[in-house]
Amino acid sequence: MPVKTALAMGKILSSGKGRIKFEVLSNPEFMAEGTAVGDLENPDRVLIGSHETKSGLKARAQLIEIYAKWIPSKKIITSNIWSSELSKLVANAFLAQRVSSINSISALCEKTDADISEVSRAVGMDSRIGDKFLNAGIGFGGSCFKKDILNLVYLCSYYGLPEVAAYWESVVKINEYQQERFIANILKSMFNTLAGKKICILGFAFKADTGDTRESPAINITSKLLMEHAEIIISDPKALKNAAIDLAENKGSVKYVEDPYRAAAGCHALVILTDWDLYRKLDFKRIYHSMVKPAFLFDGRNIIDHNKCFNIGFNVYPIGKPALSHL
Numbered sequence: 545m546p547v548k549t550a551l552a553m554g555k556i557l558s559s560g561k562g563r564i565k566f567e568v569l570s571n572p573e574f575m576a577e578g579t580a581v582g583d584l585e586n587p588d589r590v591l592i593g594s595h596e597t598k599s600g601l602k603a604r605a606q607l608i609e610i611y612a613k614w615i616p617s618k619k620i621i622t623s624n625i626w627s628s629e630l631s632k633l634v635a636n637a638f639l640a641q642r643v644s645s646i647n648s649i650s651a652l653c654e655k656t657d658a659d660i661s662e663v664s665r666a667v668g669m670d671s672r673i674g675d676k677f678l679n680a681g682i683g684f685g686g687s688c689f690k691k692d693i694l695n696l697v698y699l700c701s702y703y704g705l706p707e708v709a710a711y712w713e714s715v716v717k718i719n720e721y722q723q724e725r726f727i728a729n730i731l732k733s734m735f736n737t738l739a740g741k742k743i744c745i746l747g748f749a750f751k752a753d754t755g756d757t758r759e760s761p762a763i764n765i766t767s768k769l770l771m772e773h774a775e776i777i778i779s780d781p782k783a784l785k786n787a788a789i790d791l792a793e794n795k796g797s798v799k800y801v802e803d804p805y806r807a808a809a810g811c812h813a814l815v816i817l818t819d820w821d822l823y824r825k826l827d828f829k830r831i832y833h834s835m836v837k838p839a840f841l842f843d844g845r846n847i848i849d850h851n852k853c854f855n856i857g858f859n860v861y862p863i864g865k866p867a868l869s870h871l
């Protein structure tokens with residue numbers, strides 16, 4: 545919900561002539577797709593915002609009573625409505641900012657001899673920083689992150705804080721930059737032309753364990769590869785229906801094949817865009833032998849064994865580490 549939704553709801557509910565008095569609470573949820581039930585059963589915290597009036601506090605207490613049935617009281621925190629609504633945006637903005645921060649460093653790693661996985665591990669072991677949300681890749685997607693950051697940017701601009709707005713907007717810009725870098729790397733590595741080349745996209749969902757493709761980096765990356773006249777074959781265990789909707793304008797030039805082995809056969813390149821566990825376990829030797837040579841492998845999620853694939857014969861391009869190329 546945008547910040548100030550509770551205020552708007554309150555105004556609407558009190559605009560009638562009835563005698564009923566409503567209290568509006570803010571109770572943002574922090575569930576992520578794929579882990580929603582676990583997140584609900586065992587959340588890091590429950591946040592309840594209310595007006596700090598007598599009736600507001602009474603309403604807040606009633607909601608606390610419901611959560612207290614399964615959540616330890618120290619995990620239930622309260623605040624005023626504004627803080628509660630803003631905390632939801634800020635939590636997502638901080639998570640996305642971590643992804644953009646590590647991705648920005650991955651660009652630097654590619655220019656030097658540093659390896660982003662090593663940097664991420666060393667940085668994440670600092671208990672003040674922590675190791676979550678520090679995997680470099682093609683960037684974040686999903687229905688929440690971009691929308692919530694842009695909401696925050698809007699609020700900052702509205703309240704006359706252009707420097708703060710620009711700071712948070714840069715998180716989205718780095719996310720877009722990371723995808724552009726990835727696309728440029730594919731183009732450059734494949735001899736500056738993709739026309740007529742078959743590219744197998746492994747994964748279209750914005751993250752593993754969901755069929756959701758909203759704001760998936762795969763949409764932008766695939767669309768740009770199509771603009772370069774590549775032939776695209778998309779494989780994903782859960783997201784093919786949504787992918788077909790997202791790419792409806794390109795009907796003739798995209799094929800959808802669920803089985804990754806069939807999808808990769810006859811292709812010039814594999815491009816991993818979602819961190820599905822099944823891609824870690826693929827028989828890359830079998831895939832390599834079914835592909836056109838030289839065979840390229842672009843790992844947009846850094847999830848496979850790069851050295852092993854290089855030894856099989858692939859030219860391997862990870863994110864934030866040196867390419868392993870036979871060319």
Ligand SMILES: NC(=O)c1ccc[n+]([C@@H]2O[C@H](COP(=O)([O-])OP(=O)(O)OC[C@H]3O[C@@H](n4cnc5c(N)ncnc54)[C@H](O)[C@@H]3O)[C@@H](O)[C@H]2O)c1
Binds near residue numbers: 680685687688
């Ligand atoms: N999805 C919803 O319906 C929903 C509803 C309400 C609130 N929320 C809130 O929004 C947040 C985002 O939810 P979500 O469902 O988009 O999922 P999420 O938080 O799991 O993933 C968001 C993005 O971050 C990336 N990511 C995840 N782990 C990463 C890591 N270790 N390193 C780098 N990138 C990583 C993912 O690939 C994805 O693109 C949740 O944490 C929750 O607090 C979500």
